[in-house]
Amino acid sequence: MPDDDDAATDVDDAYLTLADRADASFTVQGSEFLAHAAPVESVAAAEAFIEEIEAAYDDATHNVPAYHVRADPFREYASDDGEPSGSAGKPMLSVLQGREIENVCVVVTRYFGGTELGVGGLVRAYSGAVKDVLDAADIVEERPHEAFSVTVDYDDSGTVRGILESEGVEFEADYGEAVAFEVRVPVVEADALRDRLRSATSGRVDP
Template sequence: MRQSYLEAYKGGEGELVEKKSRFIATVRPVKSEAEAAAFIEEMRKKYWNASHNCTAFCVGRNNELTRCSDDGEPGGTAGRPMLDVLLGEGIHNVCVVVTRYFGGTLLGTGGLVRAYSGAVKEGLKNSIVLDKRPGREAAVTCDYNGLGKLQYIAGQMKLPVLDIQYTDIVAARLMLPEADVDAFVKKVTEATNGKAVIELLGTPYYADNDGELLIFEE
């Protein structure tokens, strides 16, 4: 059975100031090491005069690839804490660059860890992270007597209706959570006395983006 997972969908930016040092976190969705490298280079050019541009990224549904860099900060005080935030939040296919403009006061090891971690959290707050769920698209055809029953079941199970066509019969397409396919088929079959025809189609992932249904063919 496939599993749901969190993925960066749209990047964002967050900032915090610690003892006059500015920490600017920029988050970007990435699907490969090459995309992450290109984004990191883009940020280094944008913030060419910064004290540090520290980085962390996770690529793959199971975090098959993770990398981080302290970019001159004391070892383990920037990149690894940044990566730990991404891993702790369970977010996949994401890269973050935290840019530091030194304010003249040393923060110490603990202070740097808190600042870089905190900056990543601020950046994520201003990003869009989706909960991508494994789904199954279903096409259902039934007569008009079965329509109300189908609508009731869809509402009861909170299933998104992708499309519905009315001709001499009713033809609807719905998105089902993968784990609920058997239950849906059983309910519709029983409610329509086997008259509804159910065809199971693709197996995309889907997500709710503030009320907008997004479908991802993977």
């Protein structure tokens, strides 16, 4: 997609994002504005959310997207989707920047009500829609996570599972011929967790 902007980000920094999806709506001079927001962890997830909203509201006059994603490097994107240049996408992106909310995608759907709002009116409407949906959302502080896999024999599986549970990290276990753990852990804690797993299994685990 065009108009993206890359900037470096420190992967160890905590950041604000959404706990879950949120929606908000209002009407201005007959035009209905529906704001949709979702937490996303990649550009692909953001684009998939945009496509989902476009498909769900394919009869709308406009579906205007904007997102901030903590990729490597940082990515942000906005489009006016047929509205006058600078009247929709960038004002929405400015709200995300001002609120310092990351890993988030917003789409504002507009059903035209017959009255032109002018560029100033559109800026107020689209930025207001994003403010409303963020106000409706549950904002949480998150830390960057990474995922890794650990495959062990059954003899070591109880030790590994016990460590993962004691550390309070997210994981899923698949019990087959061996036991495969899919682990999701904050980046700043990942190396220490790997070291603990290696030590506890005398090096039989090499995540």
